[in-house]
Amino acid sequence: MAELKEARVPDIGDFEGVPVIEVLVAPGDTVEKDQGLVLLESDKATMEVPSPFAGVVKEIKVSVDDKVAEGALVATIETGADDAGDGGEKADAGEEKAAREDKAGEGQAAAGDDGQPARTGERAEPEGQAPADEEDDPPVEPTSPGSQPDNIAKAAMDHAPAGGGAPPVRFEAGAVLPDKVPYASPAVRLFARELGVDLGQVEGSARGGRITREDVQKFVKSALAGGAGKAAPGGGAGLDLLPWPKVDFSKFGEVEEKPLSRIQKISGANLARNWAMIPHVTQHDDADITGLEELRKQINREKEREGIKLTLLAFLMKASVAALQKFPQFNASLDASGETLVMKKYFHIGFAADTPNGLVVPVVRDCDRKGVIEIAQETAALAKKARDGKLAPADMSGGCFSISSLGGIGGTHFTPIVNAPEVAILGVSRSEMKPVWNGKKFNPRLMLPLSLSYDHRVIDGAAAARFTTYLAQLLADMRRVLL
Incomplete structure (x- = not known):
């Protein structure tokens, strides 16, 4: 009733x-x-x-x-x-x-x-x-559409790119701060999502700048006619991150302010950009360097009178070159548009150097044409220049692949940040004696932890696993580098 x-x-x-x-x-x-x-x-x-x-x-x-x-x-x-x-x-x-x-x-x-x-x-x-x-x-919880869809919606769907749909979820300040969120009702937001429209690009015509259904339709018509505004190119400034929290730490206890060094400011800005703009993935592996370490110590004993001292870094650089030659997509860079991959035919390897003023990355050029002794001598000279603050810009440019070694300090695995515009970086931690099963018994082996971070836009997980596996094989038997 x-x-x-x-x-x-x-x-x-x-x-x-x-x-x-x-x-x-x-x-x-x-x-x-x-x-x-x-x-x-x-x-x-x-x-x-x-x-x-x-x-x-x-x-x-x-x-x-x-x-x-x-x-x-x-x-x-x-x-x-x-x-x-x-x-x-x-x-x-x-x-x-x-x-x-x-x-x-x-x-x-x-x-x-x-x-x-x-x-x-x-x-x-x-x-x-x-x-x-x-x-x-329309209602907040709409019923399923009928057999004749809205003409504008149909046109928008017909012109939508493959794989398209709702606008991507945004996390920058302009998308989450209350005073930045587009002014529209839930129903209009739903309508815009169904058409794949970013309300941040729609101008509201109602009172107070509120976006109406007609505004969304007008925007779609304009887009189909080629008149809609285009998003700003991804140059880094468009991140529009949330503002850094302002805290008076002195309220909680005694503090001391210490300004960052010039190198820390420069490297910090680069690291923040690289971490935010590069989709990082890190592949971890272990390499058996028992034989390599014995070889390194033997060569050092033989070359002691000549003042030559081989470090593990020199072998890592030489092995990395061989791996880059086998997997050339790791020896590449994306161009500024992000749509073209530049394949490099040279092999310049950078290494992270810790200095009193901050982190720098000198580059050893043409590692494919140099032996491990020459590479070791050049890394020692560049490291000294870095500590003395005498590195020239040319000493830190042109790198294809970087190595960050924490072996002298400790740790097991970590996630190094890709050094743009490179697409991969190798992190190396402290080697450790571990029991390794050989099929019959456990043997003590010196294992080196490897951490390969890579740009997932260029390199997929399978390729990264193959790269670290091959690199571990080279380090286990450096004779493979000659093949």
Whole structure:
């Protein structure tokens, strides 16, 4: 049996006199439970007043610019099974009218599965009621689309790039700070997501710059005509990260301020950019360097009178060159557009040097043409120049691949940051004697932890695993480098 019920403003907190900025339904509309009736806007949020039950709207008790509070009467709704036929007849009449409007080019409409027309143009108001200032938005929880989709939506989907859909989730400040979020109702946000529209690029025409459904449609039309603004190229400045927290640490105890060195400032900015813009993945592995370490010590004993001292770094650089030659995608760089891979035919290897003023990365050139002794001598000379603060820009440019060794300090594995525009970097930790099973028994072996970070835009996981496996094989038997 039909029953007339009242829909009132629910608990909205300690807000009084919240203005109505949009009426979402009209008398005669069939509504579902929790479907939005009107849209309210406080100083802090925009919220919809949902219908507490399903039925047919008999009367709207508020209009745009009215101020309401908790408990205010919004609408009267007739509920009950007897109303299904009336609601269906009204919906069918609305559908016929919407179809005529679509033909006339005055709006696009699509009938929902429940028979209710989905309106995109202005709503026809009953006699004696002034037309609403704003458009009629779809409900927050829409029904499934009918067989005839919105023409604009269909055109947008037809022109959408393959694999496209909803705009990517954004984490920069402009997408999450309250004063930066696009001003639109939940229904309009849903409509924009369905069309793949970034509301940050849409200009609102309603009061206070609010984005309406028509604004989204207008933007889509402009985009299809080639008139929509393009996103700024990814040069790094577009990250627009959240501001750094400002904290007065002196409130918690004694502090001392110490300015960063010039090198720390420069390297810090580069590291932050590389970490934020390069999709890092790190592949970990262990290399058996028992034989290599015996060889290194033997050569050092033989060359002691000549003042030559081989470090593990020289062997790592030589083995890395062989691995780069076998896997050339690691010896490459993306160009500034990010769309072209530059394959390098030379092999300049950089190594991270820790200095009193900060981290620097000198580069040893043409490692493929040099032996391990020459490489060791050059790394020693460059390391000394780094400690003395005498490195020239040319000493730190042109690298293809970098190595960061913490073996002299300790640790097991870590994630080195790729040194752009390179696409990979090798991290090396402290070697350690471990029991290794040889098929019959455990033998003590000197194992070197390897950590390869790479740019996932260029290198996939399988290639990285092959690279570290091959590099470990070379380090286990440096004779393979000669092959």
